[in-house]
Amino acid sequence: xxxxxxxxxxxxxxxxxxxxxxxxxxxxxxxxxxxxxxxxxxxxxxxxxxxxxxxxxxxxxxxxxxxxxxxxxxxxxxxxxxxxxxxxxxxxxxxxxxxxxxxxxxxxxxxxxxxxxxxxxxxxxxxxxxxxxxxxxxxxxxxxxxxxxxxxxxxxxxxxxxxxxxxxxxxxxxxxxxxxxxxxxxxxxxxxxxxxxxxxxxxxxxxxxxxxxxxxxxxxxxxxxxxxxxxxxxxxxxxxxxxxxxxxxxxxxxxxxxxxxxxxxxxxxxxxxxxxxxxxxxxxxxxxxxxxxxxxxxxxxxxxxxxxxxxxxxxxxxxxxxxxxxxxxxxxxxxxxxxxxxxxxxxxxxxxxxxx
Amino acid sequence: xxxxxxxxxxxxxxxxxxxxxxxxxxxxxxxxxxxxxxxxxxxxxxxxxxxxxxxxxxxxxxxxxxxxxxxxxxxxxxxxxxxxxxxxxxxxxxxxxxxxxxxxxxxxxxxxxxxxxxxxxxxxxxxxxxxxxxxxxxxxxxxxxxxxxxxxxxxxxxxxxxxxxxxxxxxxxxxxxxxxxxxxxxxxxxxxxxxxxxxxxxxxxxxxxxxxxxxxxxxxxxxxxxxxxxxxxxxxxxxxxxxxxxxxxxxxxxxxxxxxxxxxxxxxxxxxxxxxxxxxxxxxxxxxxxxxxxxxxxxxxxxxxxxxxxxxxxxxxxxxxxxxxxxxxxxxxxxxxxxxxxxxxxxxxxxxxxxxxxxxxxxxxxxxxxxxxxxxxxxxxxxxxxxxxxxxxxxxxxxxxxxxxxxxxxxxxxxxxxxxxxxxxxxxxxxxxxxxxxxxxxxxxxxxxxxxxxxxxxxxxxxxxxxxxxxxxxxxxxxxxxxxxxxxxxxxxxxxxxxxxxxxxxxxxxxxxxxxxxxxxxxxxxxxxxxxxxxxxxxxxxxxxxxxxxxxxxxxxxxxxx
Numbered sequence: 003x004x005x006x007x008x009x010x011x012x013x014x015x016x017x018x019x020x021x022x023x024x025x026x027x028x029x030x031x032x033x034x035x036x037x038x039x040x041x042x043x044x045x046x047x048x049x050x051x052x053x054x055x056x057x058x059x060x061x062x063x064x065x066x067x068x069x070x071x072x073x074x075x076x077x078x079x080x081x082x083x084x085x086x087x088x089x090x091x092x093x094x095x096x097x098x099x100x101x102x103x104x105x106x107x108x109x110x111x112x113x114x115x116x117x118x119x120x121x122x123x124x125x126x127x128x129x130x131x132x133x134x135x136x137x138x139x140x141x142x143x144x145x146x147x148x149x150x151x152x153x154x155x156x157x158x159x160x161x162x163x164x165x166x167x168x169x170x171x172x173x174x175x176x177x178x179x180x181x182x183x184x185x186x187x188x189x190x191x192x193x194x195x196x197x198x199x200x201x202x203x204x205x206x207x208x209x210x211x212x213x214x215x216x217x218x219x220x221x222x223x224x225x226x227x228x229x230x231x232x233x234x235x236x237x238x239x240x241x242x243x244x245x246x247x248x249x250x251x252x253x254x255x256x257x258x259x260x261x262x263x264x265x266x267x268x269x270x271x272x273x274x275x276x277x278x279x280x281x282x283x284x285x286x287x288x289x290x291x292x293x294x295x296x297x298x299x300x301x302x303x304x305x306x307x308x309x310x311x312x313x314x315x316x317x318x319x320x321x322x323x324x325x326x327x328x329x330x331x332x333x334x335x336x337x338x339x340x341x342x343x344x345x346x347x348x349x350x351x352x353x354x355x356x357x358x
Numbered sequence: 359x360x361x362x363x364x365x366x367x368x369x370x371x372x373x374x375x376x377x378x379x380x381x382x383x384x385x386x387x388x389x390x391x392x393x394x395x396x397x398x399x400x401x402x403x404x405x406x407x408x409x410x411x412x413x414x415x416x417x418x419x420x421x422x423x424x425x426x427x428x429x430x431x432x433x434x435x436x437x438x439x440x441x442x443x444x445x446x447x448x449x450x451x452x453x454x455x456x457x458x459x460x461x462x463x464x465x466x467x468x469x470x471x472x473x474x475x476x477x478x479x480x481x482x483x484x485x486x487x488x489x490x491x492x493x494x495x496x497x498x499x500x501x502x503x504x505x506x507x508x509x510x511x512x513x514x515x516x517x518x519x520x521x522x523x524x525x526x527x528x529x530x531x532x533x534x535x536x537x538x539x540x541x542x543x544x545x546x547x548x549x550x551x552x553x554x555x556x557x558x559x560x561x562x563x564x565x566x567x568x569x570x571x572x573x574x575x576x577x578x579x580x581x582x583x584x585x586x587x588x589x590x591x592x593x594x595x596x597x598x599x600x601x602x603x604x605x606x607x608x609x610x611x612x613x614x615x616x617x618x619x620x621x622x623x624x625x626x627x628x629x630x631x632x633x634x635x636x637x638x639x640x641x642x643x644x645x646x647x648x649x650x651x652x653x654x655x656x657x658x659x660x661x662x663x664x665x666x667x668x669x670x671x672x673x674x675x676x677x678x679x680x681x682x683x684x685x686x687x688x689x690x691x692x693x694x695x696x697x698x699x700x701x702x703x704x705x706x707x708x709x710x711x712x713x714x715x716x717x718x719x720x721x722x723x724x725x726x727x728x729x730x731x732x733x734x735x736x737x738x739x740x741x742x743x744x745x746x747x748x749x750x751x752x753x754x755x756x757x758x759x760x761x762x763x764x765x766x767x768x769x770x771x772x773x774x775x776x777x778x779x780x781x782x783x784x785x786x787x788x789x790x791x792x793x794x795x796x797x798x799x800x801x802x803x804x805x806x807x808x809x810x811x812x813x814x815x816x817x818x819x820x821x822x823x824x825x826x827x828x829x830x831x832x833x834x835x836x837x838x839x840x841x842x843x844x845x846x847x848x849x850x851x852x853x854x855x856x857x858x859x860x861x862x863x864x865x866x867x868x869x870x871x872x873x874x875x876x877x878x879x880x881x882x883x884x885x886x887x888x889x890x891x892x893x894x895x896x897x898x899x900x901x902x903x904x905x906x907x908x909x910x911x912x913x914x915x916x917x918x919x920x
Contacts, residue, residue, distance in 0.1 A: 082766070082767075101751075101753070102753070102755065105757060105758070105761050106739070106757055106758070106759070106761035106762040106764075107761040107762070107764040107765075148752075149751075150741070150751045150752075150757050152739070152762065152779075152782065153775075179778050180774065180775055180778055181772075181774045181775070182765060182772055182774070182775055
């Protein structure tokens with residue numbers, strides 16, 4: 003080993019932080035642990051104890067390089083590179099707690115597929131007059147707003163936690179406006195079972211990752227009605243078009259939607275009974291109420307909130323988003339899945355693709 | 359007609375922060391002019407070679423440079439261009455042609471020689487020529503001339519010409535963070551970035567800098583300004599360096615950036631108009647030119663990498679607010695033409711020395727005033743700084759700007775990162791412009807009138823609207839007043855939230871404020887953009903001009919209150 007190699011190796015010993023010990027956070031911590039020591043933050047002190055003592059979390063065995071901690075200050079002090087992996091609903095609060103400990107040299111790469119919304123006191127998504135990009139933020143924008151960190155990246159793509167933990171082949175996209183963030187992320191995540199692609203359009207990639215959850219719910223619903231592959235092909239392709247329309251209005255570039263984080267993630271989630279969003283749609287079609295379904299889910303299904311936000315944004319930007327619109331009616335206005343489907347099948351449409 | 363007098367400015371003039379001119383960084387720079395040009399040349403060359411690592415690419419760029427320069431000489435020659443321009447570029451062209459006859463090892467030597475000639479010529483052309491004696495003279499001339507004009511025209515009494523009842527400070531209001539910028543200028547290097555609406559800006563800002571007690575700044579001034587002899591004289595003596603927007607070739611742009619970069623590193627307070635050129639539309643700049651702005655970031659990183667106590671660079675946004683912009687009619691015409699047809703417009707100035715004097719006379723005889731808002735100091739990342747120059751995060755915690763350039767524990771050079779930082783800084787500056795922008799009554803009446811007409815013709819696009827005959831446009835005064843009150847209230851509210859600022863004359867009875875606005879908006883133009891007719895209703899004589907003045911308040915979402 004040459005001297006420079008050793009030098010590189012020694013700086014590489016600095017731990018990497020992961021915030022959020024949910025399914026995805028745990029799996030990412032395990033992947034990172036192949037290359038570096040990892041500090042995994044869990045909000046719940048019991049979970050920390052369990053991870054450190056029993057070396058398991060949510061059914062995943064924990065890599066020996068992973069140490070769980072309960073203190074954000076420790077993460078910020080020990081790590082220059084941090085991967086926040088918490089649900090969008092808690093993301094801003096987590097950033098507010100983390101921010102006092104962050105410095106401009108930190109690099110944050112998040113893996114959260116959801117929107118943040120800020121509404122005036124007492125308003126809800128439904129009651130507010132209009133919803134647009136002034137109130138709806140992606141996670142990278144939340145990081146910018148809440149902290150001094152500017153070198154921000156995001157992880158997106160077809161990354162079902164369970165398959166990743168079984169070391170099945172998979173790929174992800176790292177998006178950032180900064181080359182250095184992309185390269186660092188690649189170096190940390192890449193292994194012989196995990197391919198990492200690059201994208202400069204971080205907002206596009208984030209939005210693609212968020213919007214695909216809408217189509218995932220619809221896919222689950224089709225499945226629940228017992229329909230087969232033709233129907234799913236129809237949904238996935240038209241869903242992709244709808245994502246592009248919505249995504250462009252929200253500030254993403256078309257390209258991001260055609261890549262691993264767009265089509266790649268969409269196809270995966272729409273075919274995956276393991277996914278939470280798919281499950282919501284499936285059980286809806288079986289006649290359960292949304293309340294019931296959400297009550298016994300272990301983790302948050304981001305898609306439900308995304309439908310509410312996307313519907314309102316489509317209204318504001320005057321985008322025709324039929325699937326989102328019908329899904330909204332099913333989720334919140336008591337329309338049945340059959341009625342929604344019937345409407346969509348009758349709707350007169352012509353052009354297949356008109357955005358390229 | 360009753361003249362609504364602006365409140366007299368009670369501020370006393372500021373003491374200079376440095377005693378003698380020889381202490382000024384700009385003086386030091388020009389004393390060592392020759393050495394400085396040599397340094398700029400050397401460093402620009404190594405940067406150009408870094409950007410074009412292969413000889414072939416470099417030669418291609420040099421050929422393109424010669425081609426463009428010869429084209430410029432043929433098509434677009436200016437009075438300031440050196441007489442030997444055609445000869446110089448012809449020689450370079452021949453030398454480039456001769457390369458093909460040379461042996462391989464000679465070629466790279468010859469290319470280096472050519473590159474040196476070009477870059478050195480550019481560096482010498484760009485470099486300013488600050489002279490203490492002519493600076494003092496110019497300063498006195500401006501002050502004396504302005505003062506005499508002001509008093510002679512305003513006090514209608516015999517001998518008024520020699521009275522000192524009014525001073526420039528009554529005419530030009532400086533508001534905002536003056537004390538802070540004075541403090542920052544003592545601790546670090548200030549880069550001032552004003553909005554750009556008029557050719558008068560350059561002279562005005564020179565006076566403002568002097569009057570704040572700051573040493574002369576170096577300017578990046580458009581070379582076209584040097585065509586006008588009077589301005590050229592003042593510019594030269596105020597420490598301006600020349601920016602030629604006709605030259606878009608790689609060696610020129612890199613040399614220009616290196617000049618600014620090194621001057622900032624040497625502590626020369628600098629000023630550039632980041633919008634690049636005057637705002638043709640009257641809109642506050644939305645897109646800034648990133649070239650010169652990037653030099654502030656690069657200079658800061660270089661300073662952090664150098665040994666010793668690093669000097670900090672402070673970016674100070676400034677907005678200039680006028681009731682009337684001399685060149686507005688031509689500029690808005692240009693703008694509409696380009697927007698309508700997507701065509702480029704040539705850089706042309708229709709004003710010679712005489713027109714300028716005439717304008718100045720008009721300017722001083724009119725009671726309307728100008729205000730200059732000095733924004734808060736920012737670090738090169740756009741964070742606010744405190745009075746001691748510490749960068750602050752949104753919660754007021756002190757952070758270290760140096761940390762933005764650190765990767766894996768050390769400062770490193772990452773051009774892509776710095777490009778991105780430049781983009782972020784430009785967005786911050788634009789946001790800050792909107793916050794410190796001072797609304798005048800004239801801006802507000804123009805905005806309201808135009809928006810009302812737009813609203814009355816919802817189906818017309820901008821160009822169709824502008825084609826409506828002016829005689830057909832009239833707004834009932836009562837209706838106008840009601841909208842005025844509503845929008846003004848919103849502006850007051852936004853000021854509370856720190857989103858905008860307004861001139862004190864906007865307050866008070868709405869009739870009075872409207873009156874003041876109507877009297878001042880575009881007051882020197884042949885066709886007034888806004889007037890009252892005999893019935894007391896609001897009319898226009900020039901809708902395009904009205905559109906220009908209206909644009910000043912676009913971008914605040916005020917349209918919804920019309």
